[in-house]
Amino acid sequence: MKFFSCLFLTLISLLSLAQHATLRYTEEPINLNDQSLLLIPFESKMYLSDVNRDLALANNLNSQQIIERFNAAIDQSILYTFQEKCNVSSFYLLDDQESISDLGYIYQNRKLEYELVSSTEEQTKVDKLKSKFKKKEDNSYQGAKIINGEIVSKRDDRERYMKAVVTNQKLLDSLSEKFSNKYFLFINELDIRNDYSDAIAMQKMEYQREIKIHYSLYHKNGEILSTGISRTNFPASENDINVIIKSYFPILAQYIYDDLFPPVEEKTTNKLGIKKWK
Template sequence: MRKLSLLFSISFFSLYSFSQSGTMQYSGGKSADKAAVLIVPFEPFMYISEIDRQVGLENNLDGKAVKSEFAKALDLYLYQTFNEQFQVLSFYFMEDDVEQDLTYVYRSRKLEYEVLPEESTPKAEEKLKGIQTKLSKTFKKEEDESAYGGQIVTERDEKNKFMNAIISDQKVVDSLNNRYNASLYLLINQLEFRNVYGDFTQMEGNTYDRIAKVHYTLYSRRGTVVSKGLATTPFPASDNNLESITSTYFPILAEQIFNAVNMDITSTKN
């Protein structure tokens, strides 16, 4: 495939090995004797982006490939970050039976927007609040889902919300426990890229900011929510290099989730 895809593929295969169940897991290393966390990637249509056209042109990729590369990179940096403390299992490379498990999770959980408490508002959102202006335009979904990743673009909301995953049936978690025996299940519910326009001068000069958001929910093996929320980071609209975006800003997102998860796990134990 393209050079960029090959680069990510090499990175993944050097970090992971296939388990018997078809998921990928780390073999050995610091986390070998640690509790296991299973990372469940976002469902393909839970990808909202206002930047794919520029990124696609810069990297000679179509929309579907842009989304795929972002998904792979997010999984990679979550793995690298969580591997310091956990044994990491990933659904990313799937065999048929594993894909059925993933579909089962998607069909069994309910996605619902929740408003973040004021004290939980990410710093990146606070930083951008002063320059962000409300746009009255409602962004419509691309008619051709094969072009630029089937982006879902919703009407902007002044409230700071995140997408939560609700699993009300304990049988779903029990099924995951029986198959993967993880202590924690990290559900990535949505990946989002937004443009943050200050004024028309910034739009014309391509000097406005963007913001990347990852919505997540962490469940314990008992089916209780341990942590949930939103990781965010700003980045400049002038940067459309996919490798630059992922290598610079995805570690920030992964670290935010890791820190929040650790904080919530600690507070739950106390």
């Protein structure tokens, strides 16, 4: 019995690694317990999807309405998942004009750049030291970034994070003063793609779709602490946006939570700790 318990925990651990990738910029553990966090939604142009037509037809929504639904869903899922551990501030609590003005200021004063996802999720300190020197070589040739509102990059099939880059300290200072927060969680990009890797599943129309959230965590002093990808899959036959949001966005929020909060040593029947919407 003990063997099967260990095997189950191992499988859960592997599942977590498969659904989440993180690049840390600090050797210190990240702990947002009892801290204040400002959640910054992704910009509309950073919604990348090849299933939008299906979603629009099934839900009688246009592209902008779909983006708004997904942005609000990410915000609500993270708020609901994080609320017992830290104080989350949201732009959805402001009136529309104030929110639009503040977000416009943020988007003008932060850049977005791609960062290569490491092929190994766990590295030793020596490996991390080596990667600091190797990263410049790897990233310099692909040089992807946002220029004049467009994603510009050379072709590179390796997986990448979309990372927020804040060089204007006044941005963080002004937001921290307004919202009284110590940390900033930037949602940089939302991807929804068909997974065509399984030819047999494609023939049977039983293939999967992948949802990915790209995010970055900053301290108010301007230090970037973490950037990562949270991902999960859902059936390509599912086009009901309400079902997608309710069933799968809490999973995405939970993987981000697992990156930013230390694990709790306690027994639980819900191994992933996912908080389902009611």
